[in-house]
Amino acid sequence: MRHVRKTFGKKVAVEGIDLDVPSGELVGFIGPNGAGKSTTIRMIMSILFPDSGTLSVLGKKSAVESKDRIGYLPEERGVYKKMKVGAFLKYMGSLKGLGGADLTRTADDWLERVQLGDVRKKKCEELSKGMQQKVQFIGCVLHEPDLIILDEPFSGLDPVNMRLIRDLIREQHDAGRTVIFSTHVMVQAEQLCDHIVMIHNGRKVIDDPIGAIRSRHAPRVVRFEGLNGADPSAAVGGLPEIERVSTTDGQFEAHLADGVDPGRAIASMTAAAPMARVELHRPSLEDIFIDIVQDSTADAEARARLRAKLRAGAAAEEGAES
């Protein structure tokens, strides 16, 4: 992807994204709702066409020429309500160039694997939303594509099925297939991906392996809690190793001053006040995202607002996950 730009009317959805996905990678697109993830994916799939910039997919100029080698689960997805599940999968498979008895058997095997072996003869409308989603996932990987693109594959799934799909995605990755998936729930990306692409307001803000991201954003925050409900923040705030103390989600956070070794800081903190808990906080993608998006000078209130916004979008899934 080179300098890809897409606008809808006056609104710029994607603003100059450059992106390379090496084959065999498992890449997560993250970013809040409306960041431009789905638009980017749709352009990769040649369902939308960029206003400017160029794309190449699996060595071809566009996905149109290699549709049969791609499996795509769109965010806006559905099934034919009146069609039987087995017939629907066979139809999807035949559109991808499969055929014959093999196709029937492959479809049946897959249904067994996701514990849907008994719904083959049922009409799609009789299935729950989660079951439909599993059927669609099968439709997407049935033809053993080289590239799998999943747009919000976990939305609407319960924790059991979420784990099932996650395992299936990992399995596809282990089989050497390239997987791109998008989510606005950052935890999911953290659990699954080697490589993270973060999109915000139509721009790419991170494009790194997850390890690199972690090491770059080394922990500089210590979370603590006073013993017996005491408030040790004044004592901690007075330490020379600590730049300032803030509260996030009702927890105290001590921000380390520049150049201070975290180990030394923790030792000083426990000495300064009786502590129930002192913990070096490893930044989550969410924290990193907020760090990047918000200017470092931005006030705590703006950060809290952004965090709330991120969570509101992800509330349901996050709750289910934990």
Add this chain to the structure above:
Amino acid sequence: MSPGKVIHVAKREFVATALTKGFIFGALVVPALMAALIPLVAVLAASATPPAEKGTVLVLDRSGEVFDMLSERLSREAIRERRQATARRIAENAQDVFGGLGGNIAGTAEDAVDRVEVPELRVERLPDDADLEAEKQRMRDELRQPAPEDRTRRLIGIIEVDERAVVKGPPPEPADDAEDDADAEPTESFGGYSAFFRPKINDEAVNEIENAVEWSIREKRYELAGVDRDYIRELSSIGSAETKEITEEGERSDSSGLTTFIIPVVAMVLILIATLTGGQYLLTTTIEEKSSRVVEVLLSAVSPMELMTGKILGQMAVGMSLLLIYNSLLIFAAISFSYADLIDPMLLVYFFILFILAYAMFASMMAAIGSAVNDLREAQSLMTPVMLISMVPYFFFMPVIRSPNSTLSTVMSFIPPFSPFIVIMRVASNDPPPAWQVWLAIGVMVLAAWGLMWAAAKVFRVGLLMFGKPPNLATLIKWIRMA
């Protein structure tokens, strides 16, 4: 474009539409029921005569000659006798036309007449000096009162027979024309009658009364002129005329009604039905794919063009199977009634070519509309122009069939999207246009169909992934320009 994918889409479209209970019921069972109902309806129509009217008819007979005959003619017995005679005549004709089945219908009709009540009319004579206005006022007053116990007491009609009804006389002097006509010899002429009826009297009784008055006047005139009425009647009766067609094989009863009217209309209506059925299904399945969000899943496997082509072909197969079913039934019927030679094989070739073109034009409009809207309700406003277009053939079928080669017919043959319907009526008529004209018209249709498809493909591509605000015609045109 991959033909394999197009065929897969078309196949699914056909299976999902034609192999459903609803379609099979609509396509086969409903027409079969209708065919079975036609004789039943005929029987019902024959037996379901309106309730016999009862009432009083006042006659002011200024000529003094008509009343007796009129009164006798309106007696119940006379009316019943006449009706039965008519029913017998219908029965005989029906037997000629329909064979055994017709005989049954006619027999039933005659039975029905035997059972049915005939009007019960009390015919009363008014004195010559009666005040007509007063009687009219009486009728008016009665309207406001509840009907009397004895329905025959109800005043339902007043007949005023002219003084000159049976004897020629000078017309009554108009008040002001003394100057103008002073020189002209006043020509003697016959007068007539006036009839005044209570509102909402059934037309059967009104006809009966009017016919009786006219008949009585006529009979009286014959009598006074000294002509033998039976002789006159004999002179004016021609007997049952027989019209036959000379064909290569021999003679057969006249079928010009079939060729000039029924075959063209049936051919046109069949194409229209098949076109609209396929088009309608195309619209609904497209909207379904959009609203169930299955469309983006499909687009990951096929291009919008492949999807649209496949869908259009699939629904064309649906319309085509309808036509094959109906045509085979009709041809079978034609053969069993030995009219097979009326169906020219070339007509069938034209028929299917014209169906495909008509369908292609309508289907592209339907595909464009279906892809642009979010649900069937939103489609309604965009559908209105398409529906109006599909009604045009109905407006024009009379003039086109009457004169298949008039300027109107010729011009309409070149205006898509109506032209397929006009052309099929012309080629099926007994005066078909020259072949070059038909093929030229087909050429124009091919161009129009191609253009519409091209525009539809653009709208389809943009519309499929557009959700939200329902588009109007202007938006669609913008999409055509944009894509």
